[in-house]
Amino acid sequence: MPDMQTSATVAPSPIKGGFDEDRSARFSERVVDLFNGAAVTLMIAIGHRTGLFDAMARLNAPATSLGVAEVAGLDERYVREWLATMVTGRIVDYDPATARYRLPPEHAAWLTRGNPVNMAVTAQLIPTVSMAQDAIVERFRTGGGTRYSEYPCFHAYMAEDSGQTIVAALFDHILPLVPGLTERLERGITVLDAGCGVGRALIRMAGRFPDSRFVGHDLCEDALEMGRGEALAQGLTNVRLEARDLTGFAEPEIYDFITTFDAVHDQKDPASLLRGIHASLKPGGYYLMQDIGGSSVLERNLQNPFAPLLYTASCMHCMAASLGQGGAGLGTMWGVELAESMLREAGFDDIVMHRLEHDPLNAYFVCRKG
Ligand SMILES: C[S@@+](CC[C@H](N)C(=O)[O-])C[C@H]1O[C@@H](n2cnc3c(N)ncnc32)[C@H](O)[C@@H]1O
Structure with a gap:
């Protein structure tokens, strides 16, 4: 798979006059x-x-x-x-x-x-986001955004996609990024996945760590319903998937570990969610944020082989879905520079960003609450 290269700036085509x-x-x-x-x-x-x-x-x-x-x-x-x-x-x-x-x-x-x-x-990303094509054309004229229900296959597609980038790599590559986490999960801690969608990452963790408790919140009841069915089929009693708009979310010092998998940039209010996540962690707890690993600077994305795909996903879905909630419309390519500064503003000062070999699209931020 081609690598994301976002640290260097490539000159865009110069603007010239005349006709070549x-x-x-x-x-x-x-x-x-x-x-x-x-x-x-x-x-x-x-x-x-x-x-x-x-x-x-x-x-x-x-x-x-x-x-x-x-x-x-x-x-x-x-x-x-x-x-x-x-x-x-x-x-x-x-x-x-x-x-x-x-x-x-x-x-x-x-x-x-x-x-x-x-x-x-x-490849399913293209037909999935195209489902809202008429609405998006209209929003170019009127502003505003879309609703998740305008993309009927979105949650099934997303669960399959994160199933291979996140769920399949969870125990070998992703959770080990957080110091001491596996041992704590084995002993028994409380975990939140914010914007969990179908919740397959959470369900997989719940199966592996029966002494820990897992909570998943998402805006979309239909996604959670799919996840509940999967958790039930596996006989899991330590996972709860609950519909909740995470705008303004905060449950002070309840959680030992909080995750978001590709679920910050399309929120209504990403900055307040990050503040709420910081507040909801116990001291010494960790937040693991996986999000798209592009750059906040347009020209740095010129050598990113996925950039046009990701900007398209943004315009047709992520940015539009956030604007549709009356939100910030941060966009899929909000970038690692802005992500890090928003994590700092939310209260995290111990932040390490990782790139994983199996996953050239994403960045993984491990943030410890002091
Ligand atoms: C790109 S999907 C990621 C889903 C899941 N984490 C995964 O990796 O498969 C983003 C999720 O954020 C959820 N979301 C967006 N805005 C939200 C809000 N205001 N409150 C709660 N969830 C929200 C969406 O419903 C969607 O399931």
């Missing part, structure tokens, strides 16, 4: 590439949701469109059209002599379930 014919021709070619990239991304998301990539990886041999459709349990005509996109998009190999298709293992490694990074999960 070559530049114009190159640009039109680039736009065609962009169209095709967007189209293939949409179809990668479809390939994930329909299980087509997994079926082709299981096959692990050349097959006709009928063969692929049968293994996937899908309609051949749709599968054939999808395969045509995949062949011309250079995702799937094709033998014209036998009309057989094959997903090469080198590509399957990035597009199928059961791999450490399934990029087909992330």
Whole structure:
């Protein structure tokens, strides 16, 4: 996976006058590439949701469109059209002599379930945020924002995405960032996940540490309902998922450990949430904030390979969802510089920022309350 590089500033294209014919021709070619990239991304998301990539990886041999459709349990005509996109998009190999298709293992490694990074999960971001396209176009004229209910698949997508970046790495890479945490969780402490969504990280911790108590708050009841079902199915009694608008949240010195996973920048009032988290920790407690690891300075994001994707997610969802609550509209790319200064303003003076190898998109701030 490409790395996020946000510490250096890359010069943007200089602003020039006149009309450069070559530049114009190159640009039109680039736009065609962009169209095709967007189209293939949409179809990668479809390939994930329909299980087509997994079926082709299981096959692990050349097959006709009928063969692929049968293994996937899908309609051949749709599968054939999808395969045509995949062949011309250079995702799937094709033998014209036998009309057989094959997903090469080198590509399957990035597009199928059961791999450490399934990029087909992330491809779903584009169709998910596009669900509110009409509302967003209107907000460009009127200002204001969106409601979470305008993105019907958002919580399911988010749970799947954070399932591979956060939940899968929780015990080996993320929790060990906090000094002494695993031992304290084993002995029994009180934990809050603020903006927990479906709450899979919390549910996983609750299963691993039965002597600790876990609370999750989120604005969206439908996300929590999914999580409650999962906790119930696992017979967990030490996790509580409760709908709550975290604006103005504070429960003084209740919690030993508080987490937010990608859940500060789209809040209505991120600064007050951070102050509330500081107030709600017991002295010596820790706050672990995972958030997008971009830069607050636009030009530093020029060499960040994910920047256009993240600014799009912001405009179409995160910024808009915060503005829709009458909030700050901080945006997905609020950046690590602003994040650190807001953590300090909230009262934290012991802050360490980490980057993790498995997760080039995010930054992890470990903050101790003195
Ligand atoms: C990007 S999602 C992250 C969800 C989850 N932490 C995860 O990693 O899968 C951000 C979450 O913040 C929640 N949120 C936004 N504004 C909120 C508010 N004012 N109060 C409580 N939760 C809020 C949203 O409902 C959403 O579930």
